[in-house]
Amino acid sequence: MRITMSTIVFLIFILMLSILVAKVTNLIATDVQYTHAISEHQKLSTIDQKKYNIGDSSEHLMWFLQISDIHISIFKDPSRISEFKEFCEITVNAINPPVVLASGDLTDAKTQDAMGSRQFLAEWKHYKKVLDESKIVNKTVWLDVRGNHDNFNILTIKSPENYFLNYSIQGQKHTRSYMHEISVGSEKFSFIAIDACLEPGPRRPFNFVGQLTEEEIKKLNHFAKKSRSHNNDYIIWFGHYPTSCILSQYEETVRDVIGKYNEGMVYLCGHYHTLGGISPQMYTLQHMGFLELELADWKDNRMYRLAAIDHGHFSFIDIKHGEWPVILITNPKHALYTMPLKENSQSVIKSTHIRILVFSTVPITSVVAQINDETWIKCVHIKGPLYVAEWDTSSYQTGIHYIRVKAVDLNNNEKMTTQPFALDGSRLSFGVLPRILLMSDATTIFGVFFGVILFINVGILCTFRICHKLCEMKKMRRIHTGVRVINCSIRKLWILSTIDRMFYPLILYPIYLTFGPWAIGEVIENHIGIIFAWGMFIGKSYLPGSFTYAYGFFQLFSFHVPLIILLAHRVDKRFQAIEKPPRRAPRYLQLFWRNLPFALLISMQMIMIYFFWLAYGTLATVLCPLRTWSVFLALILWHQAHVMPDGCLRSAAFVWSASGQLSMTE
Known part of the structure; x- marks a missing residue:
């Protein structure tokens, strides 16, 4: 009898484990061309993707910056503020982006013992003072949005303690989510900020997950439709919370909204702080075909992101503050970050030039590139940060290849970067942990863990x-x-x-x-x-x-x-x-x-x-x-x-x- 019962229990356990593994595997699968059922609308849009002739022109190129989780504090680490000022004055001046995204947790809002939480006016004054003294609005468009720390202990959006309204750049014009449009050359770009902060906003720790009401979901759809009606070419979505941390009171989730508009290239966020260093590169390709990229925090890691859309292809690199030169290879694009539903691979296959963006605080003296173990090629400066070199794509038609770029500036600062690329659709895999963290549903995971521990406590004794x-x-x-x-x-x-x-x-x-x-x-x-x-x-x-x-x-x-x-x-x-x-x-x-x-x-x-x-x-x-x-x-x-x-x-x-x-x- 014991053997029979043990066998039955074992088989049930194996069956449940198999179902769980299958569900997790399906959840984190990122090869959207084969594992996801693409809607007819998306199928048609991929066929009609715009094809570019990628050469040495400086046209069809736009770059921007992102910074996240600044956590300005009046109690901890004053260098967060001083180095943030360096970012606004030195980094922004050197890179000269048309847009900078500040994706939440602008202030720390924690008491000196780090246990209590409330809004401190002095922290918001520090934030505003840095932006004012650096004259940031005269250099670029600063798009900031709230994070959960910016919402601690706030009853309503109109509460006097909601200092975001008066001490941020965008809060004076937009109370929650908003859209900003820019034109660079012949192309138009929409930046849509997603404010998923809870209302009311409890004190920590019960303010970790965000939420979008039916009204906010409809507002996001309105922004995307408006962008389309204005014939904007691309949408860059950004917010504080990863999509896995955003609840929805509507039948549509935030992923549905972002993914159903083909102009939407990427969703940029923060919040997870690299999970304490466990996952420093938290990136994934969502099933709907867009990239979701969590940015490591400024608070402890002093990281920021340089991103670009070059001839219809999105590229990015995350950089430690103070490191120069900064190199971003935009063609050929990094093989891990290709988006088959958003980008036309034929543009890269038919391209005639390698394209690289190089920035520094002083003039660049040398930029060279190498593919695989071939001879180094001198890159030619075109305009601004753009450097190019001719190449013949017929030599790299199959498999994964590697491109290296080395740049030197006038101060003899040298930087080298290497990235893989593929012209035949060969794909690399995102890490399992980033996929789970960004593609899952945090509420479901927390609920499952609670249910399992509840079963252990009650079920075993029963x-x-x-x-x-x-x-x-x-x-x-x-x-x-x-x-x-x-x-x-x-x-x-x-x-x-x-x-x-x-x-x-x-x-x-x-x-x-x-x-x-x-x-x-x-x-x-x-x-x-x-x-x-x-x-x-x-x-x-x-x-x-x-x-x-x-x-x-x-x-x-x-x-x-x-x-x-x-x-x-x-x-x-x-x-x-x-x-x-x-x-x-x-x-x-x-x-x-x-x-x-x-x-x-x-x-x-x-x-x-x-x-x-x-x-x-x-x-x-x-x-x-x-x-x-x-x-x-x-x-x-x-x-x-x-x-x-x-x-x-x-x-x-x-x-x-x-x-x-x-x-x-x-």
Whole structure:
């Protein structure tokens, strides 16, 4: 019977794992030509893509800059401000872009202890002062948009604390999403900013995910249609949140909006901060055919992005502040970033020149290029940053090839860059982690993690409880494997599941967290809110749950699971002591080591409660079943594990006692 049940469980596990792997694989697939069902509209638009004669002309060329997650702070790292000023004065002067995108988190909005969050007017004044003193509006078009930090502790878009309205460049004209159009040469470009900030904007940490209302989705569609009606050639979408972090209250998602307009080349964002250095190049090609490119932050990494559209092809490079010269190869384009639905590959195949943009703070003295291991070719300066060299594409018709470019400026600063290219459609693969982070749905991932940890907390104890009942009815025998550690773990959890005063609180607490309120307090300063796993109520406003699931997962994983393990170990020790009573009472040192793990667990939870108090105040901390009340629950259960009558273990003795019964005292 045990073998049959184990086999069935194993097969079910393999089936579920296979389904999960298949779904994830389909989710992150980026070869849109073969794996995605392209609409008829898109099919027609790819056929009609504009073909260019790519030669040595400086026409059909536009470049721009992006900076993200500046996090100007009055408490941390003053060099963020001083180097940001260098960017506005030196970098912008050297590159001379018609447009600069500032994609959110312009200010830090965190208190000195980094736990609390609110808007600080001084930070916004620093931001505005840098832009004013650098005379940025006289040099370029500065397109800024809000991020979640710019929206901490803001009740409505018109709140006095929403300093973006008065201290940013675009906030004085646009309260949320907007479109800006420019013309460069004979071509027209639309830059559409997507403001997905929550309204109201809670204090951290429940302000991680953005949201677009039905009104905002319709506004974005209106901008794209307006761009098309103005015969604009290209749309560059940008915002703070990656699309995986933007909820939609409408049947259309932000990816649907961006992808359905063939003029839309790319979506540029920030927010993830390279995930702490784990994913420094967070790029992917979305199923709808556009690139999504997360930019590493200015806050810690001092990164910015140079991007260009050259003869219908989008290219970019992310650069560390202060590094010169800056090189961007626009033809042939990087093989990883080709967009078959947006770009005409025939333009590159038939091109006659390699095209390179080179910038520095001083004149460039030398630019040379090399393909594969061939001879270095001297590049000719055409106009501005554009350098070209003739090439014969017939030599590179199949497979992946590599182009290297080396540039030297008047100060003898030397820079070399290498990138792969392909003329036959050969493709490279984006990293798995960036694809998951940018192509998934953060809310779904957080919800799945919460559901899994909830199942672990509730399902395992319930399963052992059911098995115990079946053993009592003699319909099955206790589970036994060939691995001692597994047998020991099963025994401990099994015994714990038979003790009513332990079992019911341990399973009802996670279930409560699924439905009941986690905390009641000032989610926004002077405004009471109620936090649930599935959403938040702030006044008359409702914000659907998203990051709350991740917060709940962390609570169950870091506190409740260890609590179950410690309680299971303690009741098992009680059980063993009854079967084989110790010869002497435990000494003080033994008692210390016995209770030390539990004391550490409680201490860690108290630290989390302290952080929660810093974030949301006293009321939310007192009325907080998620954090504060869980400590009292744990203390009561730990006390019960030591003082409960021996009779509470009688049921477990039927299965686990060597003699089938215990000598117990009531």
